[in-house]
Amino acid sequence: xxxxxxxxxxxxxxxxxxxxxxxxxxxxxxxxQSVFQxxxxxxxxxxxxxxxxxxxxxxxxxxxxxxxxxxxxxxERLCRYLILQDYNPSRITILxxxxxxxxxLKKLMKESCKGVxxxxxxxxxGEENDIIILSLVRSNKNGKLGFLKIENRVCVSLSRAKMGxxxxxxxxxxxxHCNIWQNMKSIAEREEVIGQALPLMCQRHPxxxxxxxxxxxxxxxxxxxxxxxxxxRLDCGHVCPRPCHNYDQQHEEIxxxxxxxxF
Numbered sequence: 001x002x003x004x005x006x007x008x009x010x011x012x013x014x015x016x017x018x019x020x021x022x023x024x025x026x027x028x029x030x031x032x033q034s035v036f037q038x039x040x041x042x043x044x045x046x047x048x049x050x051x052x053x054x055x056x057x058x059x060x061x062x063x064x065x066x067x068x069x070x071x072x073x074x075x076e077r078l079c080r081y082l083i084l085q086d087y088n089p090s091r092i093t094i095l096x097x098x099x100x101x102x103x104x105l106k107k108l109m110k111e112s113c114k115g116v117x118x119x120x121x122x123x124x125x126g127e128e129n130d131i132i133i134l135s136l137v138r139s140n141k142n143g144k145l146g147f148l149k150i151e152n153r154v155c156v157s158l159s160r161a162k163m164g165x166x167x168x169x170x171x172x173x174x175x176x177h178c179n180i181w182q183n184m185k186s187i188a189e190r191e192e193v194i195g196q197a198l199p200l201m202c203q204r205h206p207x208x209x210x211x212x213x214x215x216x217x218x219x220x221x222x223x224x225x226x227x228x229x230x231x232x233r234l235d236c237g238h239v240c241p242r243p244c245h246n247y248d249q250q251h252e253e254i255x256x257x258x259x260x261x262x263f
Contacts, residue, residue: 011035013128017048017191018165021158024183025151041131041164043085043224043246045199045209048164050188052171052196057139065100066146068137070215071168072104075133077218078166078198079113082131084224085203086247089115093129095157097121097147101137121147121157132161136169143177154180166198202226203246223247236260 011019012032022029041047055070075094083089094109094116096102105118117129134157138148147153158165171194174181188194197211200221208226212218220227225244232240238256248254 013162014159014165015047015161015163017193018161019159020187020191021048021184022155023187024180025155035162038163042087043081043200043203044164044166045201046193048161048191048193049166049198050171050184050194051166051168051198051213052194053139053168054170054172055139056141057137060100066098066137067100067104068135068139069104071135071137072101072108073215074168075105075135076108076112077215078133078212079109079116081200081218081221081224082164083113083116084221084245084247087131089113090117091130092116092133093124093127093131093160094118094133094135095121095124095160096135096137097153097157098137101135105135121153124160125156128160128162130162131164132166134158134165134167134169136167136174139170139173145174145177148174149178149180151180158184202228202244204244 009028010030010032012034015035015038016031019029019031053070055068057066057068060067079092079094082092094105097120099120102118102120109116136148138145171181171185175185197213200210200212202208202225205226205228210217210220223243223245225246228244230240230242230244232251234240234251234256236256238258240251240254241257242254
């Protein structure tokens with residue numbers, strides 16, 4: 001309308017790999033030097049990854065919204081895994097475009113991921129967090145994308161994460177019906193950050209890797225590490241009874257389950 005305006009071109013939030021997703025929307029976006037200093041993600045082989053799948057969405061009669069049970073189950077396990085990497089739950093936010101999926105996630109994660117913020121994309125405009133997990137939900141035979149074809153909603157969805165960003169959705173379906181997602185798919189393929197399985201690795205034994213394509217695959221990391229025993233010697237003289245873990249490395253909270261007459 002002829003109103004004077006300026007477009008910001010220097011971003012101070014996202015790791016450069018994450019900001020690349022914004023290039024089709026913001027062609028001249030540049031990264032401030034500060035975003036090159038973020039540490040690598042713990043326990044995950046990639047700081048950005050698109051986990052793609054073909055599981056269908058469901059329609060919620062109560063809310064007239066959409067859900068995707070597979071995505072919700074996967075995210076619950078991924079979120080629990082990240083907390084076991086010793087990330088405080090307050091550093092993790094789960095986003096979705098659909099209120100039905102938000103309620104599904106909150107119900108599923110009520111006990112396992114306390115302190116993790118779960119909300120719809122529209123309520124997170126202007127916000128940010130260290131780690132964002134995004135559930136895209138839509139996957140159907142009718143070619144209906146709903147909110148996911150609206151550019152400003154996509155922009156908000158892709159630009160909230162600082163250090164780690166994990167997206168789960170049906171990228172083939174999205175890319176087939178929307179140029180925005182076709183561009184995102186091309187970028188993710190070029191950067192090799194897309195696939196059916198998220199690469200995980202044990203912090204203490206990095207040679208032990210997991211490709212998590214299904215929620216049950218996280219069972220291979222029961223305590224956030226690998227299946228090897230911890231074997232750290234406790235103050236009582238016995239070894240730690242738990243499998244390899246990354247939290248409580250000083251073993252101040254883990255209790256020995258053997259008779260310890262001297263303690």
